[in-house]
Amino acid sequence: MYTHANHIQRLEVDNINTKAYDSSGENYHGPRTATTALPTTSQWTNISLKSIPRQILTEPGKESTNGEDLPKFDYLGYAARLITAQEINRGCGILVGSHNDGELEPCNYFMENTKYESNERGTHGYWLETPIDSFMHYVWYVNGNYRKLYYSRVYNDSGYGVRPAIEILKSDISY
16 A cells, blocks of 8 residues: 555555466567556556656666567556566665575565465566566566575466556655
């Protein structure tokens, strides 16, 4: 739940249904399949993204993966986006790619609505916007079982969900 300009809205997250990142099997198209599970601007009418077309970047910040250029991904019509590996790195003080079990424990809120929270949850984790740098068939995700960032094939729709990331100016938040 968040407070925005004296308006309270519950941000519902689907923690049962799973989605592939991109059912094509290639990570250089962006999260085309995963975005279909994000809330739309008609569902969340008072939330908008500051940058609808966004440059997709790999974990070291490159604009290509295994020789293929990454797109400026269009979130047009969506009120949220996927979080990036760089944002989790900064927020949690970790480095994507270290594969350390438990590395997300200081930031366990990133594992909400996964099996980390409860075995009743349908998802093991959720996709990040960030493709893996060296393989065009893999992308990063939050792994709630092992409390770390890991990677999986982009067409895998078994156990991975989508968690909306919203963008709110600090000046719009009531404390």
